Amino acid sequence: MKSKLSFSVMFFSIGLLLILFSPAARAGERTRQERPVPMGVSGGNVNNRQLFRGCCSGTLGAVLTTANGLAILSNNHIFGRYFDGSIGEDISQVGIADIGCRTVPADFIAQVSAVVPVDFGGGENVIDAAIAATSPDLVRDDGFILNIGIPSSSVVEPAIGMGVKKSGRTTGLTFGTIAAIGVTVNVQAAQPCGVVDGIARFVNQIRISPGSFLAGGDSGALMVEDADECPRVVGLVFAGSIAAGIANPITPVLEAFGAQLVGCPAGATRQLPIGEFTRNHPKVAAVLEVQKKYRSLIDIPEVIGTGVGLSKDGQPVLEVYLENNRMDLEEFFPKTLDGIAIALVETGPFEMF
Structure with missing residues (x-):
């Protein structure tokens, strides 16, 4: 039964969303590195290939300390072969996608030691993450990231409007702004190296x-605040x-592995002011409550996600992400829900490519 939610709303277009590790992407200077290797460079599972479909690699994100020693952090779909890998498989630097899908034992620098499963059966996921055990003769034990330097060993809560940067295999050092937090989104699995075919929330x-800010091959990159030294x-x-x-x-990534970031000691740099709108800000918290109350919005066929962003006048709003910018959809959404403004954002389908 069609329910009517009448109104007029703002539309934003942000294009097709993809899981970011494309075999066609170019790595440039970030291919093979001298040992011990920095982070922010090409790497991945040496078995991440499919017959007649090619091979895939991503980015080595960060160095962690775990109960078992040093580990490299990246995504499950990078280290875990798109959710089809096994513990103990080798991680190489350079990634095989950058050397014609060849396997070179001299490139092996780590072994997959833990992954967080991704639920494609309707459950909720928070992270796409995996770690691989390594040693300081193979990986820099100070956590150095190419073009960023040594990150902080401390974290900072994301805030709408916060300036951020990352260093990745494909696009290198790039800068961006956090546009929304508390984002819920359906992501489809469909890409050359994977065997999973489904939607993960x-x-x-x-x-x-x-x-x-990023492109295919940058998956696994660590995102830090835009600070010159020791960014959180x-x-x-x-x-x-x-x-x-x-x-x-x-934070949930580190908690999943019982790990700590390797980097500058906490408090070693000045504490930079962060954006006003974190999850704990009263206005953001109010939007999150409405998002939670109307969580069934994402079950509407045209809707693929929701999040807390900012209106054109800089106030928190509930963003509703749509596959297509269809003006007739205005008839089905109110311009407010429980007093919270709604903004429709055209995204295209979210995919793991």
């Missing part, structure tokens, strides 16, 4: 603009589009 994600860590990049990026918040 991710919650409490971060949306970043502009689209040039914000998130882990895992998906994007021609006009936006998506990252997991870093």
Whole structure:
């Protein structure tokens, strides 16, 4: 039964969202590195290939300390072969996508040691993450990231409007702005190296603009605040589009592995002011409550996600992400829900490519 939610709303277009590790992307200077290797460079599972479809690689994101020693952080779909890998598989630097899908034992620098499963059966996911055990003779034990330097060992909560940066395999060092937090989104799995075919729902994600912030092959990159020295860590990049990026918040990533970031000692740099609108800001919290109350919005066929962004006058609004900018959809959405403004954002389908 069609329910009518009448109104007129703002439309934004941010393009098609994709899981970011494309075999066609170019790595440039970020291919093979001298040992011990920095982060922010090409890497991935040496078995991440499919017959007649090619091979895939991504970005080595960060160095962590775990109960078992040093580990490299990236995405499950990078280290875990798109959710089809096994513990103990080798991770190489350079990634095989950058050397014609060849396997070179001298490139092996780590072994997959833990992954967080991704639920494609209707459950909610928070992170797409995996780690691989390594040693200081193979990986820099100070956490150095190419073109960023040594990140902080401390984290900072994402805030709407916060300036961020990342260093990735394909686009290198790029800068962006957090456009939305508390993002819930349906992401489809469909790409050359994977065997999973389905939709995974991710919650409490971060949306970043502009689209040039990242591209295919940047998945697994660490996202930090835009500070010149010892930047605090914000998130882990895992998906994007021609006009936006998506990252997991870093805190649940670290908690999943019982790990700590390797980097500058906490408090070693001045505490930079962060954006006003974090999850705890009263106005953001009010939008999050409405998002929770109307969580069934995402079950409307045209809707693929929701999040907390800013209106044109800089106030928190509930964003509703649509596959297509169809003006007739205005008839089905109110311009407010429980007093909270609604903004329709055209994204195209979110895909793992």
